[in-house]
Amino acid sequence: MIGIIVSGHIHFASGMQSAVKAIAGEQKQMEFIDFVESMSTDELEAKLRQAALLADSGEGVLFLTDIPGGSPCNRALAIMMDTPNIELIAGANLPMIANAAFEREDVSLQELVETLLEIGASCMQDMRKELEAVMELEPVAECEDGL
Known part of the structure; x- marks a missing residue:
């Protein structure tokens, strides 16, 4: 099974942890x-390295971080650059992180990355446009009595 490390600013990771546990x-x-x-940031990197060691069963580790270019992302990137079989997705959201828990068995690390990127992108929606599209498909029926 692929190991997953979630990291982010302040309580991003622990918030995601409670959401993933519920889901x-x-x-x-x-x-x-x-x-x-x-x-x-040195302490952060040390914790990320230790977490990667704990999570790795030999099938690889995927880091999921909050902000591209932020300290968690940058420190995970440093680990990825000097450690084999590690990947990193920055800008992760809850659908990606929750699905990582479900999708990480019986796939390669690269397949998991591709799947999560598709999920992350598909879950971002302009709900006004979604509503307008539904309203165009379903015309509002008028009542016979005019009400």
């Missing part, structure tokens, strides 16, 4: 690392 149950080989104000 997918308790997860093995899935670590959540918050980058809190009292932590240095």
Whole structure:
């Protein structure tokens, strides 16, 4: 099973952890690392490296971080650059993280990355446009009595 490390600013990771637990149950080989104000970036990287070691069963590790270019992303990128069989997706959202729990068995690390990128993109929707499209398909029926 592919290991998953979720990291982000302040309580992003721990918030995602409680949401994933509610959606997918308790997860093995899935670590959540918050980058809190009292932590240095060196401390963050050390925690990310330790989490990757704990989560890796030999099938690879995928980092999912909040902001592209933010400290969790940059430190995970440094790990990816010097450690084999690690990938990183920045800008992760809850649908991606929850689906990572469901989709990470019996796929390659690269297949998981592709699947999660598709899920993440498809879950972002302009709900006004979605509503307008539905309203165009379903004309409002008029009542016979005019009400």
